Amino acid sequence: MREIQAQQITDVVEKLCIEANQYLPKDVQGAIRRCRACxxxxxxxxxxxxxxxxxxxxxxxxxxxxxxxxMACVFLEIGQDVHIAGGDLRxxxxxxxxxxxxxxxLRKSVVxxxxxxxxxxxxxxxxxxxxxxxxxxIKVTVGPKGFGSENMSAIRMFKPSAGIEGIKxxxxxxxxxxxxxPCPPMVVGVGIGGTFDKCALLAKKALMRSTDExxxxxxxADLEAEMLEKINKxxxxxxxxxGKTTALALNIETLPTHIAGMPCAxxxxxxxxxxxxxxx
Amino acid sequence: xxxxxxxxxxxxxxxxxxxxxxxxxxxxxxxxxDAGHKRMxxxxxxxxxxxxxxxxxxxxxxxxxxxxxxxxxxxxxxxTSGRMDAYAPTMMSVGARGMIGKGARLPEVVEAMKKYHGxxxxxxxxAGALLAKCIKKCELIAYEDLGAEALRKLYVEDMPLVVxxxxxxxxxxxxxxxxxxxxxx
Numbered sequence: 001m002r003e004i005q006a007q008q009i010t011d012v013v014e015k016l017c018i019e020a021n022q023y024l025p026k027d028v029q030g031a032i033r034r035c036r037a038c039x040x041x042x043x044x045x046x047x048x049x050x051x052x053x054x055x056x057x058x059x060x061x062x063x064x065x066x067x068x069x070x071m072a073c074v075f076l077e078i079g080q081d082v083h084i085a086g087g088d089l090r091x092x093x094x095x096x097x098x099x100x101x102x103x104x105x106l107r108k109s110v111v112x113x114x115x116x117x118x119x120x121x122x123x124x125x126x127x128x129x130x131x132x133x134x135x136x137x138i139k140v141t142v143g144p145k146g147f148g149s150e151n152m153s154a155i156r157m158f159k160p161s162a163g164i165e166g167i168k169x170x171x172x173x174x175x176x177x178x179x180x181x182p183c184p185p186m187v188v189g190v191g192i193g194g195t196f197d198k199c200a201l202l203a204k205k206a207l208m209r210s211t212d213e214x215x216x217x218x219x220x221a222d223l224e225a226e227m228l229e230k231i232n233k234x235x236x237x238x239x240x241x242x243g244k245t246t247a248l249a250l251n252i253e254t255l256p257t258h259i260a261g262m263p264c265a266x267x268x269x270x271x272x273x274x275x276x277x278x279x280x
Numbered sequence: 281x282x283x284x285x286x287x288x289x290x291x292x293x294x295x296x297x298x299x300x301x302x303x304x305x306x307x308x309x310x311x312x313x314d315a316g317h318k319r320m321x322x323x324x325x326x327x328x329x330x331x332x333x334x335x336x337x338x339x340x341x342x343x344x345x346x347x348x349x350x351x352x353x354x355x356x357x358x359x360t361s362g363r364m365d366a367y368a369p370t371m372m373s374v375g376a377r378g379m380i381g382k383g384a385r386l387p388e389v390v391e392a393m394k395k396y397h398g399x400x401x402x403x404x405x406x407a408g409a410l411l412a413k414c415i416k417k418c419e420l421i422a423y424e425d426l427g428a429e430a431l432r433k434l435y436v437e438d439m440p441l442v443v444x445x446x447x448x449x450x451x452x453x454x455x456x457x458x459x460x461x462x463x464x465x
Contacts, residue, residue, distance in 0.1 A: 041460050042338035043300070043456065044460075046302075047404060050404050050410060050440070051404065051406065051407060053410055054407040054408070054409050054410040055408075055409075056406070056408070057409040057413070058355070058409040059408070063348065063351075063354065063355055063409050063412070064345045064354065064355040064408060064409065065406070065408065065409060066355060066405075066406045066408045066409075066457055067342065067344050067345050067354065067355040067356070067357050067359075067408040067428075068343075068345060068357075068359070068408075069345060077327055085355065094300075098448055101460050105345055105346045105347070105348045105355070106345055107343060107345040107346070107428050108427060108428065109343075109346070109428070112298055117315075119305035119426075119427055121427070130343070134283075141306070146406075148359065148360045148382075148383070148405060148434055151360070158442075179383075180382065180383050180384060180402075180453050181382070181384060183362050183382065183405035183406040196347075233459045233464075234457075235457040235458075235461040235464075237456065237457065237459060237460060239402060239404060239405060239442075240383075240384075240453050240456070240457070241384065241402075241442065241453070241456045242452075242455075242456030242457045242458075242459060243453055243456075243460055244460075262342055268328065270405065270406050273407045
């Protein structure tokens with residue numbers, strides 16, 4: 001049994017909120033640069049050049065890459081041999097978000113009620129996901145999620161008879177409907193299987209995976225490659241002005257599901273696909 | 281085509297701009313998002329004046345991050361314009377002409393743009409750190425309680441934009457994609 005102070009979790013969440021918003025992950029930077037190198041449409045090249053300059057400025061000057069510094073999605077993988085002492089876990093995470101968004105000069109974009117609105121003023125609560133895993137560490141991932149792209153996401157409960165073709169059509173349809181709105185080039189997170197709620201979570205988790213890493217199952221790795229190629233033939237292009245670079249990557253995560261179902265969720269992210277991880 | 285435009289955006293200037301033009305705007309613009317637009321339209325329906333003169337005005341759909349010490353403004357890229365579609369025709373009916381944002385607009389907004397000679401400019405979504413560089417002055421003028429969504433008056437120099445929809449209703453999102461796809465055949 002290892003004891004971890006709630007205060008340590010607060011400190012790590014604070015730090016990750018700031019860093020995730022200022023430094024674009026190297027894999028996403030690399031994907032944008034690679035796409036710029038093979039983009040042949042003039043207006044698209046101009047947009048990608050400005051996107052590259054933008055993340056470079058953010059990194060050099062320690063300012064947010066994008067003004068939508070998102071809802072703070074916090075994923076905790078808690079080792080089963082850990083005892084969290086000295087405070088309430090939920091409050092420790094929210095306090096980290098509160099401090100990070102204050103000290104990092106990040107935008108407070110959360111309303112306290114979905115219908116009646118009213119800004120909470122400190123970007124809390126975090127969207128908190130906890131998982132109990134073997135071991136005596138806590139792995140903390142913060143992924144600030146902007147809503148220009150979140151609003152273009154979709155979920156569908158397919159009949160199993162729809163098969164893989166149904167899923168392929170749904171992914172393409174969702175990306176095409178999103179068009180210029182989610183700030184393309186986008187990163188597409190796909191969840192297949194599980195229940196309604198787990199399927200949506202899989203799609204979100206797919207966005208937390210490196211864009212350089214393929215699904216370990218060759219069947220889904222091939223599907224990732226095929227769908228990325230199809231998306232990049234839609235012609236939407238960077239910012240929707242036309243071009244080859246509509247998506248930087250497509251990541252698929254799956255789970256077993258019920259004999260009667262085949263859920264599929266598509267979580268869209270923008271070119272500012274942010275996440276940062278630290279292990280306590 | 282690359283054009284340097286001095287604001288305010290007159291009807292005469294608006295008519296010279298075409299979908300796909302690369303433009304650099306210099307002058308005064310105003311910031312507002314959903315909550316600010318709602319309040320402005322409610323004020324207009326009560327017969328009240330707006331917090332700024334809307335004649336030939338350009339509105340930037342943005343909610344910036346807080347400025348760090350020494351900064352004029354924090355990161356300040358565009359938000360999705362579609363959320364302002366319910367209010368844009370009303371704003372144009374009282375004289376506002378330019379809109380800066382990103383993403384698709386409804387047909388009724390395009391119709392109002394043709395009627396009032398409006399122009400919809402696209403700023404690069406997600407390029408907030410870069411766009412902040414061309415904002416030289418920032419002054420809060422109304423609705424302070426809305427925080428990031430408060431109404432601000434900005435002075436911009438050579439703000440890099442692209443005309444997405446022009447005053448004739450031509451649309452870069454449709455034409456740019458079609459032209460690219462045609463080039464691939």
